[in-house]
Structures are given as structure tokens and as C-alpha cells.
Amino acid sequence: MNNMTIKDISSEESRKLINSLKKKGITNIDVLSIMSKIQRHLFVEPALRGRAYDFDALPIGFNQTISSPYIVAKMTQLLVETDSMKNVLEIGTGCGYQACILSKLFGRVTTVERIKPLYDKTSMLLKSLNYKNITLIYGDGFKGYKINAPYDAIIMTASPTNIPDELISQLKPNGRMVLPLNVNGSQKLYRIKNTKRGILKKEVDDVLFVPMLDGIV
Ligand code: SAH
DSSP states (O other): OTTOOGGGSOHHHHHHHHHHHHHTTOOOHHHHHHHHHSOGGGGSOGGGGGGTTSSOOEEEETTEEEOOHHHHHHHHHHHOOTTOOSEEEEEOOTTSHHHHHHHTTSSEEEEEESOHHHHHHHHHHHHHTTOOSEEEEESOGGGOOGGGOOEEEEEEOSBOSSOOHHHHHTEEEEEEEEEEEEETTEEEEEEEEEETTEEEEEEEEEOOOOBOOSSOO
16 A cells, blocks of 8 residues: 555554544545545645644645545445446546545546646655556546546545536546536536436435636636
């Protein structure tokens, strides 16, 4: 498991986090095991490291946030399916925490971020942590990333007002997508399946993500 071992999080912090996740309905053993090992404190500002294992979303600079561990776990759990775990696309790299979790479950992770300094910062962090199966792309997530398509799964971690057609077109047949969709001003988490009979859409939860914005900055 790269250079992240259970010793790197105090066992107390790790146990508390995993117990809370279980209580809130996270059941997937692989997701729980990975989340018990990834050092969330490395992804937040040094001043906030004392709160890294709490259940809060936290600021990561550039007006963006790292999602709460519960939402990360929930969205990850919704992406897992046996036998089609080769290739995943994430929209909204942010600090890279979600991408690192995905990289332990999927063969290859492609993740797209639109804010250049955040992309640069996270690229450096992931390089220093020695993640080899994550490709970071500086670009507009509405376009996805065709070069590595088609994907078994797509996760959006910024909230769009429509399901982007371009992203659906980059999914494999039977591929799935998890996204926080803004419906008339309130966000709902959806799990979508790209079936032969069309797009199947299931509402899962209320969520609160930063909006998905057009273009790069
Ligand atoms: N996945 C992150 C959370 C990221 S917050 C985690 O693990 O904690 C959402 C991110 O989406 C922000 O960094 C924001 O800049 C980015 N974002 C918003 N609109 C985007 C777009 N069109 N393309 C790519 N990234 C986008």
C-alpha cells in the first residue's frame, strides 16, 4: 500500500473514524480498510490538521474544500462493483484525497482540476506520496478526458446543474457515475447507470458540494 500504513494514523483516530463511518451506514470492507489507512491530515492545511479526522468538510485554499470523510466513503462505496474496477475518472481533484482512495480500488485513476495553482499543489503532494496510478489533468471537467476513456466509473466532486452529456459518452456500456446534481437550487447525490435501455438514475442523499464551474483558471 504505497508508503501509507496504519501506523501513520494514530490507531485511536483511525478507530473513531471507522466506527463513525460504520454507524452512518458504510459497509464496504475495502472502503473502510482504505479509509482507515489514508492520512487525511496530509491533505489539509497544517493549521487544521487537528481536525483532519473529524466528520467535517475543511477548507483547502482557493475557496475549495476537502469533502467530509463520510461523503467520500459513501460516494466511493457507490462506485464499487466487482469485476469492473479498471479505469475511473474523477472530476474535481481538489486536494487529491478522494483520488488517493480511488487509486487503491481502481487500476487507473484520471482526475481533472480547473484551478491551476491547486492542480500544481496537488500534483506535488501526490508525487511526494509516490502514487503511480493517478494521472492529474489540468482542464475543464465538463470535457472529461477522452484520451483515457472509456471509463468503468466517473465521480464528480463538484455540483453541475445537468448531467454532462460528454461525460456520459466517456462511460463504458453499463458504466456508472456518482454525482451531486443541483436540482432547482438543492443538491442531491445521484448514482447513474449507463444501460442499453438508457440512463438509469437513482437519488441517494442530500449533499452540499462546491458548484461545478465552466472553463479553467
Ligand atoms: N475531490 C476533492 C474535493 C474537491 S472540491 C476531495 O477529495 O476532497 C471540488 C473541486 O472541483 C474543486 O477543487 C474545484 O476547483 C473543482 N472544479 C469545479 N468545477 C470544475 C470543472 N469544471 N472542472 C474541473 N474541476 C472543477
